[in-house]
Every structure is written in structure tokens, then in C-alpha cells.
Amino acid sequence: MRRFSIILAIGAMALCTAGHASQPEAAAPSANAGAETEQRVELSNFDFNPKEIHLQAGHSYALVVANQASGGHNFSAREFFAASKIQAADAALVTDGEIEVPAMSTRTVHLVPAAGSYKLVCTHAGHAFLGMRGKIVVE
Numbered sequence: 001m002r003r004f005s006i007i008l009a010i011g012a013m014a015l016c017t018a019g020h021a022s023q024p025e026a027a028a029p030s031a032n033a034g035a036e037t038e039q040r041v042e043l044s045n046f047d048f049n050p051k052e053i054h055l056q057a058g059h060s061y062a063l064v065v066a067n068q069a070s071g072g073h074n075f076s077a078r079e080f081f082a083a084s085k086i087q088a089a090d091a092a093l094v095t096d097g098e099i100e101v102p103a104m105s106t107r108t109v110h111l112v113p114a115a116g117s118y119k120l121v122c123t124h125a126g127h128a129f130l131g132m133r134g135k136i137v138v139e
């Protein structure tokens with residue numbers, strides 16, 4: 001299933017590159033993209049910190065998801081990732097709208113979010129019930 005998603009992601013990247021054939025470096029940031037802001041989110045047993053993430057629509061972010069627990073967690077926000085423009089090199093880190101983060105590990109995804117209010121959860125069994133629920137507000 002994961003392999004299939006990666007193949008889809010690579011396919012999407014190939015299409016994107018074809019669509020921008022006039023630009024030799026499709027993945028390079030454009031000159032007017034502005035400075036990137038780091039947004040760090042910490043995962044623990046059983047919480048997100050911050051629980052409510054505020055982002056600016058159209059701005060570039062490095063979303064740094066840091067799991068500080070001794071067990072695995074994920075950052076699942078299907079609608080948020082579907083609406084965001086994720087940098088091609090990071091696309092494989094997001095599978096079915098989730099970033100899986102092993103114990104004591106960090107995953108960084110570079111993206112540009114779109115306006116909206118999105119649900120954030122950890123989909124590991126019981127984790128949302130225990131408190132791993134949050135919200136991403138993009139204005």
C-alpha cells in the first residue's frame with residue numbers, strides 16, 4: 001500500500017515536471033516565494049503541541065513534526081495535505097494524508113498551505129481518544 005502511494009507520488013511529480021517543461025528546475029523555489037517559516041509540532045503520549053496550529057495561506061513553511069515519545073505516532077490531516085502544495089522532494093513522506101513518525105524521530109515536510117480549517121489527529125489505535133486531536137487553521 002505504501003509502495004503504491006510512493007509510485008503515485010512519483011507519477012504526480014513526473015506530470016508536474018512535464019507541465020512545467022519550460023522551466024528547467026521545476027522544484028526550485030521561485031524568486032518571489034519569500035522566506036520560509038519553520039512550524040514545529042511536537043508529538044507525545046498523547047498530545048500534539050501546539051494543539052491548534054495557525055498558518056498563513058500561500059506562505060512557505062517547513063513543517064517539522066517531532067515525535068518525542070518512545071512509541072510511534074502520526075500527524076494525520078488528510079484534507080490539509082490535499083489542499084496544500086507539498087514540495088515534490090517531500091511528497092513520499094505524506095502517505096494517505098499522514099506523516100508517520102517513528103519514536104524519537106523528526107520528519108520535515110516543506111509546503112505551502114491553502115486557507116481553511118482542518119482536522120488533525122493521530123490515527124494509531126486509541127490515540128485520538130486519549131488526546132491526540134488538534135486543528136490546523138490557515139488564514
Ligand SMILES: [Cu+2]
Nearest residue numbers: 073122124127
Ligand atoms: Cu499517536
